[in-house]
Structures are given as structure tokens and as C-alpha cells.
Amino acid sequence: xxxxxxxxxxxxxxxxxxxxxxxxxxxxxxxxxxxxxxxxxxxxxxxxxxxxxxxxxxxxxxxxxxxxxxxxxxxxxxxxxxxxxxxxxxxxxxxxxxxxxxxxxxxxxxxxxxxxxxxxxxxxxxxxxxxxxxxxxxxxxxxxxxxxxxxxxxxxxxxxxxxxxxxxxxxxxxxxxxxxxxxxxxxxxxxxxxxxxxxxxxxxxxxxxxxxxxxxxx
Amino acid sequence: xxxxxxxxxxxxxxxxxxxxxxxxxxxxxxxxxxxxxxxxxxxxxxxxxxxxxxxxxxxxxxxxxxxxxxxxxxxxxxxxxxxxxxxxxxxxxxxxxxxxxxxxxxxxxxxxxxxxxxxxxxxxxxxxxxxxxxxxxxxxxxxxxxxxxxxxxxxxxxxxxxxxxxxxxxxxxxxxxxxxxxxxxxxxxxxxxxxxxxxxxxxxxxxxxxxxxxxxxx
DNA sequence: TGTTTAAAGATTGTATACAATTTCTATATA
DNA sequence: TATATAGAAATTGTATACAATCTTTAAACA
Numbered sequence: 001x002x003x004x005x006x007x008x009x010x011x012x013x014x015x016x017x018x019x020x021x022x023x024x025x026x027x028x029x030x031x032x033x034x035x036x037x038x039x040x041x042x043x044x045x046x047x048x049x050x051x052x053x054x055x056x057x058x059x060x061x062x063x064x065x066x067x068x069x070x071x072x073x074x075x076x077x078x079x080x081x082x083x084x085x086x087x088x089x090x091x092x093x094x095x096x097x098x099x100x101x102x103x104x105x106x107x108x109x110x111x112x113x114x115x116x117x118x119x120x121x122x123x124x125x126x127x128x129x130x131x132x133x134x135x136x137x138x139x140x141x142x143x144x145x146x147x148x149x150x151x152x153x154x155x156x157x158x159x160x161x162x163x164x165x166x167x168x169x170x171x172x173x174x175x176x177x178x179x180x181x182x183x184x185x186x187x188x189x190x191x192x193x194x195x196x197x198x199x200x201x202x203x204x205x206x207x208x209x210x211x212x213x214x215x216x217x218x
Numbered sequence: 219x220x221x222x223x224x225x226x227x228x229x230x231x232x233x234x235x236x237x238x239x240x241x242x243x244x245x246x247x248x249x250x251x252x253x254x255x256x257x258x259x260x261x262x263x264x265x266x267x268x269x270x271x272x273x274x275x276x277x278x279x280x281x282x283x284x285x286x287x288x289x290x291x292x293x294x295x296x297x298x299x300x301x302x303x304x305x306x307x308x309x310x311x312x313x314x315x316x317x318x319x320x321x322x323x324x325x326x327x328x329x330x331x332x333x334x335x336x337x338x339x340x341x342x343x344x345x346x347x348x349x350x351x352x353x354x355x356x357x358x359x360x361x362x363x364x365x366x367x368x369x370x371x372x373x374x375x376x377x378x379x380x381x382x383x384x385x386x387x388x389x390x391x392x393x394x395x396x397x398x399x400x401x402x403x404x405x406x407x408x409x410x411x412x413x414x415x416x417x418x419x420x421x422x423x424x425x426x427x428x429x430x431x432x433x434x435x436x
Numbered sequence: 437t438g439t440t441t442a443a444a445g446a447t448t449g450t451a452t453a454c455a456a457t458t459t460c461t462a463t464a465t466a
Numbered sequence: 467t468a469t470a471t472a473g474a475a476a477t478t479g480t481a482t483a484c485a486a487t488c489t490t491t492a493a494a495c496a
Contacts, residue, residue, distance in 0.1 A: 003456095003457095005472070005480095006479080007479080007480095029363075030446085030447065030448090031447075031448070031450095032446090032447075040480080040481090041460050041480055041481045041482070042448090042480095042481085042482090043479080043480055043481065043482090044480070045270060046265070046448090046449095047264070047265075047479095050265060050268055050269065051268065051272070054269070054272050056362070060448095061267055062447090062448065062449090062486055062487080062488075063446080063447050063486090063488040063489075064446095064447075064448085064489080065448085065450090066486075067446070067448095075361070075362075076360065078359075078360040078362055078363065079362055080361050081360070082307075082360065082366075085303065085304070085307045086303070089303045117489080141296075142294055142296040142299070142300065142474070143293070143296065144274070144293075144300050144370065145296070145300055148300075148366055152362065185371050221486095221487095223449070224449080224450070225448095225449080225450090235484070239445095248475075248476085248477065248478090249478070250476090250477075250478095256449090258450080259450055259451045259452070260451085260452090260478090261448070261449080261450055261451065261452090263448080264456075264478090264479090265449095280454090280457080280458075280477090280478065280479090281457055281458040281476080281477050281479090282459075282476095282477075282478085283476095314476095342478050351478085368465070
């Protein structure tokens with residue numbers, strides 16, 4: 001059995017807290033405080049902070065503490081544009097290496113996504129969403145590409161707002177699902193251009209949705 | 219005056235040692251050893267190691283030490299392909315925002331690149347090369363894009379082999395310079411397609427050069 | 437009232453001791 | 467000779483004390 005390091009535990013717990021909005025953008029977090037909360041010394045907390053800063057989730061201000069990142073509209077847009085570029089490239093690279101086995105797995109993921117929604121399991125929903133988005137990069141086999149796709153994906157997850165009415169939205173208005181299906185359809189047809197188009201429009205639709213929900217005057 | 223943290227000093231010194239091949243791919247490096255060499259405690263060394271691992275320059279093996287990354291041919295190829303994608307996108311994004319001032323700066327960088335070569339200042343040459351490559355991403359103003367471009371650029375720098383005969387190669391056979399000029403020319407003409415093509419061919423030419431020089435049977 | 441300044445407090449930055457884990461080495465055994 | 471094994475050694479992982487630095491507070495002053 002491989003016992004997990006405290007550093008890794010701290011990293012995951014903090015990240016989860018940000019994703020679930022228990023730590024909100026702009027909030028200040030000190031090493032001491034987290035150290036007390038998680039009942040471990042500051043050493044592993046510091047290591048976790050460093051990693052989270054590298055991923056753009058917190059900002060480290062010397063002698064002040066860590067602050068949960070509070071991205072501007074432009075930054076959100078920048079990230080989504082970059083995701084379009086990278087995930088499109090991933091799809092293009094992977095499209096001729098995908099086997100029936102891969103498509104079966106993708107179909108399975110799509111089903112699981114619906115199930116997670118029906119079960120109102122938000123964390124699971126996000127996890128599966130990540131898997132779907134990273135799938136082409138995984139098949140492409142470029143680990144640098146995969147790493148960056150996953151990093152941006154995770155970053156975006158932290159700013160997807162968990163609305164009160166998220167699960168009361170009728171299934172057919174949850175755009176994610178049909179949009180993902182569209183991408184998979186294009187991949188199955190080995191139509192790289194269509195896949196890229198589907199990825200772009202899905203990404204823009206998510207960004208748009210996000211922008212609307214984030215806006216104060218809405 | 220802003221005194222630099224030991225952690226930052228350690229990070230830079232280790233990175234430089236890798237770039238200058240004082241630490242070679244596959245070499246084992248322990249926290250204790252670096253701690254003695256740099257005459258500081260293990261704490262800042264550990265932090266530096268974490269950062270270097272995140273950037274893909276070393277691999278951390280629990281209870282064994284850190285190992286300077288020893289990339290496969292495929293990994294080199296993957297990185298250069300990704301660089302093509304990202305730097306092309308950067309050029310496309312920046313091309314209509316570039317002012318005469320920007321072009322003047324770029325021309326200046328090209329001149330400095332030649333000068334560094336003539337002065338046989340390899341480190342300066344690499345530094346300027348990095349600036350040139352990152353320039354469009356900087357103008358584009360997408361900090362996520364810039365960060366990744368710089369990271370991959372730096373990663374590649376660590377595997378550019380400093381040949382004995384590097385500075386004896388006649389200037390007109392150092393492909394970098396004319397290829398960079400080609401990219402700038404396309405940017406000046408606001409010809410995104412040409413810029414992308416020039417970036418791609420420059421990147422492939424660098425990769426090719428690298429592959430030839432790295433090959434054992436050559 | 438607003439501004440400067442000094443001291444107190446808070447927080448990170450670093451060193452170091454020790455614990456946990458793994459690797460290495462030498463010995464015993466077949 | 468090859469393999470298993472136990473103990474020693476090496477190395478990272480963690481806790482903690484203290485140093486350095488920055489922020490806050492409050493008092494003094496104009």
C-alpha cells in the first residue's frame with residue numbers, strides 16, 4: 001500500500017475547497033490557518049501552495065498569505081481561447097489513432113456524465129467532464145499537451161459557478177451533454193474539421209454561459 | 219532593494235547548470251548535495267526542486283533523489299510540435315496589434331542575437347532567442363499562453379546541445395538568424411499564414427538539427 | 437484632522453532535528 | 467553461483483524553532 005504524502009493530501013483538499021467554493025476568489029488563506037485546519041505542519045502546506053500557485057489557482061503574496069485567484073473576464077476568455085487551440089490540436093492529432101475501443105470508452109463516459117447529473121453528484125460530473133475533454137490529448141500521446149489541457153481544464157473548473165438551480169435545469173437544457181456528443185460524432189466520422197468546429201462552439205458556449213451567470217447585472 | 223529568496227537563487231542556479239550541461243540528462247542530484255554546494259539548507263532546495271519538476275526539467279523519485287530529465291526522441295518531437303501550435307496561435311493573435319514600436323524592438327532583438335553569436339556568449343544567445351520566440355505571445359497579452367510558450371521554450375533550451383564547434387560554424391550557416399528574420403518579415407506584412415509557415419519551418423529545422431546532432435551514429 | 441513614526445504583531449522564509457521510508461550492502465543459504 | 471534476508475546507510479518527509487520581513491496599530495506631532 002502506497003501511503004499518500006501529507007503534501008499531496010493538502011494539495012487535493014485545498015483544490016477541492018476552491019472548486020466547491022468553500023474558498024472563494026479573493027479570499028485570503030495563510031499557511032498557519034490551513035496547517036491548523038488540516039492538522040499537519042506548515043511544511044507540506046507550503047509545498048501544496050507552491051503547486052497551486054504554479055497552476056494559477058492561488059496567488060502567493062510574500063508575508064501576506066495566499067489569495068484564491070480572482071480572474072478577470074479577459075483571463076477567462078484567454079483560457080477558453082487557449083483551450084480551443086489545444087483541444088482542437090489534440091483532436092486533430094488523435095483522430096486517426098482512435099480505435100473502436102476508444103469510442104466505446106467515450107460513449108461510456110458520456111453515459112456516466114448523464115448519470116452524474118441525474119444523481120446530482122456535482123463533483124463526479126466535473127470529474128467526468130475533465131476526462132472527456134482530456135480524452136483526445138490522452139490518445140494523441142503527447143504528455144506535454146495532455147498536462148496543459150488538464151491544467152487549463154482544472155483552472156476553468158474552479159470558476160464554473162455552482163448555481164443553486166443547477167440541478168433543477170431540465171436535462172435538455174444542459175448544453176454540455178449534446179455538445180460533447182457532437183464532438184464524439186465528428187471524431188467517429190474522422191472529420192477533423194468538424195471536430196474542431198464542435199470543440200470551438202462547445203467551448204464558446206460554456207464561456208458564454210459562464211459570463212452570463214457571473215455578471216452582476218443579470 | 220528586493221533581496222532575492224534563497225529558493226529563487228537555488229532554482230536559477232540549478233536550471234542554469236542543466237542548460238550549460240554541468241548537470242547532464244539522467245544525472246542524479248540529491249537535496250543534501252545541492253544544499254552543500256549552494257551553502258543553504260534543504261528547505262529552499264526542496265522548493266526549487268518542486269518547481270523544476272513542474273516544468274519538466276527534473277524528475278523526483280521518492281527516497282532516491284532528483285534526476286535530470288532525459289527526454290526521448292518522441293518527447294522532443296512532441297514539444298516542438300506543441301511549440302508550433304502555440305507560437306503560431308500567438309503570432310496570429312498578435313499580428314494585428316503590433317505597432318511600429320514593436321517591430322523596432324524585434325529588429326533590435328535580431329541584431330542583439332547576431333552580436334551575442336559574434337561575442338560567443340552562448341547564454342546571452344539563448345536568452346535573446348527566448349525573447350524572440352515569446353514576443354508575439356507577449357504582444358497578444360494572453361498570460362496563460364505566454365507562460366506555456368516560455369515553459370516549453372526553456373525546456374527545449376535544456377536539450378539544445380552546446381557543440382564544441384558551435385561558434386566556429388560560419389554565421390551564414392546558423393539557420394536561426396535568417397529564420398527569425400523570415401518570421402518577423404511575415405509579421406510586418408501582417409501575413410498570418412506566412413508567419414505560421416515560417417514559425418513551423420523554423421521549429422522543424424531546429425528539431426531536425428537537434429536530432430542530427432544528438433544521434434549516436436552520425 | 438491628517439501625517440509621520442515607532443513599536444508590536446503577524447506571516448513567511450530558513451535551518452535543523454528527527455521520523456519514515458527506501459535503497460544498498462554484506463552475509464547466509466541453497 | 468544465484469537468491470533470499472536482515473541490518474546498515476542514505477534519502478526524503480515532517481515538525482518545529484527561530485530569523486527576516488512585512489503589515490498593522492497606535493501614539494506623537496504638526
